[in-house]
Amino acid sequence: VPYRPFSGQNCSIARALEVVGERWSLLVMREAMLGRRRFGEIREQLGVAPNILSDRLGTLAEHGLLRHDGHGEYRLTAKGADLQPVLIALMRWGDRHAAPAGPPRIVVHVGCGQDADPEYRCGHCGDVLAPGTLEVRPGPGAGDGRRAEPPQPS
Amino acid sequence: VPYRPFSGQNCSIARALEVVGERWSLLVMREAMLGRRRFGEIREQLGVAPNILSDRLGTLAEHGLLRHDGHGEYRLTAKGADLQPVLIALMRWGDRHAAPAGPPRIVVHVGCGQDADPEYRCGHCGDVLAPGTLEVRPGPGAGDGRRAEPPQPS
Numbered sequence: 420v421p422y423r424p425f426s427g428q429n430c431s432i433a434r435a436l437e438v439v440g441e442r443w444s445l446l447v448m449r450e451a452m453l454g455r456r457r458f459g460e461i462r463e464q465l466g467v468a469p470n471i472l473s474d475r476l477g478t479l480a481e482h483g484l485l486r487h488d489g490h491g492e493y494r495l496t497a498k499g500a501d502l503q504p505v506l507i508a509l510m511r512w513g514d515r516h517a518a519p520a521g522p523p524r525i526v527v528h529v530g531c532g533q534d535a536d537p538e539y540r541c542g543h544c545g546d547v548l549a550p551g552t553l554e555v556r557p558g559p560g561a562g563d564g565r566r567a568e569p570p571q572p573s
Numbered sequence: 574v575p576y577r578p579f580s581g582q583n584c585s586i587a588r589a590l591e592v593v594g595e596r597w598s599l600l601v602m603r604e605a606m607l608g609r610r611r612f613g614e615i616r617e618q619l620g621v622a623p624n625i626l627s628d629r630l631g632t633l634a635e636h637g638l639l640r641h642d643g644h645g646e647y648r649l650t651a652k653g654a655d656l657q658p659v660l661i662a663l664m665r666w667g668d669r670h671a672a673p674a675g676p677p678r679i680v681v682h683v684g685c686g687q688d689a690d691p692e693y694r695c696g697h698c699g700d701v702l703a704p705g706t707l708e709v710r711p712g713p714g715a716g717d718g719r720r721a722e723p724p725q726p727s
Contacts (some may be wrong), residue, residue: 424602427620429677431667432603432660440596444692446579449586466581498670500704504662504693506586507702512659513585514653514712515594523583529706533688533697537707539658541682542690548661549699550654552683553691555607558668559675 429562443467445509446500447475451485456492470550494510505538579609580682592636593656597621602656603627605639610646629686 425440427432439445443465450461462472476493479485484499507526514522528535539548546552579587580596586689593599599621604615616626630647632638638653661680682689693702700706 428600430600430603431664431672433600433667434671435663435667436599439666440599442589442594442596445590445594446582446584446587471713489653497704499621501666501669503704503707504704505659505666506661507707508658509589511587511653512588512593513587515655517588518585518714523585523712523714523716524709525712526707526709528695528700528702529708530700531695531698532693535702535707536696537693537702538696539661539691539701540694541685541687542692543682543687544685546682548657548682548686548689548691550651552656552662553680554683555678555680558677558679559676560632560672562674562677573599 424464429529429560435505438484439479439505441475441478443471444475444479445502446504447472447479448484448499451493451495451499451508452506456494458491461493508539511537583714589659592638593631593633595632596631597625598629599656599660601626601633602638602653604606604646604721605649606657606660608650612645612647615647616652680715 425437428434439448446465447461449485450464455461455464456525458472458476461476464468465472467475476485476487479499480487482498483496484502485493486496487493510522510524526535527533527535540546540549547572579591582588583662593602600619600621601615604618609618609697612626612630615630616623621629621656630639630641633653634641634647636652636658637650640650641647664676664678664680679714680689681687682700692701695702
């Protein structure tokens, strides 16, 4: 399918989704973060068709999120590990809104040994960043700004 | 295309992606969070085909992330607003790895008025949750646990 690219948008969300937004890609990254490296074990965990998995692994390696070691293993890179917050955020939304029997998995903070209960906080004042507490303004990469200066919610 | 569903996986990431993982859906949610409500303005911002946008808005409304007011406007619900961390996480990954000219947008924390520089912290001890500082264990919804008790990274 000749997808219409997101790349015309000067937006980091769109650009991230160009790399990891294809169907299955984030679940492949989940597997990588859980320490699975071999094509066969990832395929078995996901139940994905081999040609699709091959395509996704190729794209993720091409963009440097995984590194193919040449012996059938795909290893997480630092760029790939940086996706951890994306997976945490999706997991927590799913825990809250799509897990009637309760969370299938609990995330434990290795540092303190407790349920991490991850929450986004302001790096300046430390407050929890609840919905509705953020607004956006153009950044250094805004360019002509047409798409980077959206109206604020009314 | 008869997609193979993610729903066989007992995983909140997979379940969240069943709702918001289709191409364009998260960008539609971005628009909703930026306060855009009308089909036409969302379509114009995204450059998406009308039939695709109509499908995505319908799915998001069906799952309760948007509410169609019957007069052509789609409003963000609390369930939709809860996706804020997912969009923040994608934005920050894109800012770091796919924004050579710098971040197109800066997120400002309304509470303190400063660049929010959002970071995930442990809800128990307050430490920043850097990559590699988390591990998972089965939660109350793990069920038989086959897919919910992954091996830890070696």
